[in-house]
Amino acid sequence: MKVIATNISKGTTINWHGKEEKTGIFKTPTTAPIFLSKTDVEKDTVVDRKYHGGLDKACYLFSAEEYTYWKELYSNLDWDWGMFGENLSIEGLDEAQIRIGDIYRIGSALVQISQPREPCYKLGVRFQTQNILKQFIDRSYPGTYVRILEEGLVSQGDSMILEEQSENSLTVQQFYILLFAKTKSKELLHLAMKNKALPLKKRESLEKYL
Secondary structure, eight states: OEEEEEEEOOOEEEEETTEEEEESOOOEEOSSOEEEOSSSBTTOOOOOTTTSSSTTSSEEEEESTHHHHHHHHTTTSOOOTTTTSOSEEEETOOTTTOBTTOEEEETTEEEEEEEEOOOOHHHHHHHTOTHHHHHHHHHOOOOEEEEEEEOEEEOTTOBEEEEEOOSSOOBHHHHHHHHHOSSOOHHHHHHHHHOTTSOHHHHHHHGGGO
16 A cells, blocks of 8 residues: 555635534645644644544545545546545555554554544535535445554655554444444444454444444
8 A cells, every 4th residue: 555645734614504614624735744643643634623633533544546436426526635634545545455453554653543434514515515425425435544553754655554454353344334334233243342443432332232
């Protein structure tokens, strides 16, 4: 896997239901390396820290290959890397193969796969329609958040190298599908509950289905 683009946001003010809000979803590529710190990407804008940033969502990765699919659906938009609010656009990222808990070296940073991205209305604002939320859920290639085990710099062109594969076989895609499934697989539920790399709140929220 390879870093195609590093993206950050200076913050954008939007109007949502008559109220002005600031968001960091409008990210654009930067030519300079970005620094992955324990709770966020340095110089990036993180507004609502209840849902963004923090130890389990310090940096967001999205597949560069997915751009082809979405560009066909939304050809009217002005496209560039960072369109999905990702800090790192990654060539070869496959949520069907990457396991929650996998550890990767990216540049000088060491990161661990923590959880998939769940879309909110701000993605709809970015794409100029809230219809994208259901489309994004149905597509099942949501990208992934990582926690930062070792802080470091990441540059365009850096490789994303697997350092340690999780013994728990739960993939990012399997967990994402599990989150939105009306009928939840008992096998995947048990895998999720045993996966200590998943944030505790995520595991606790699934207990009621067992």
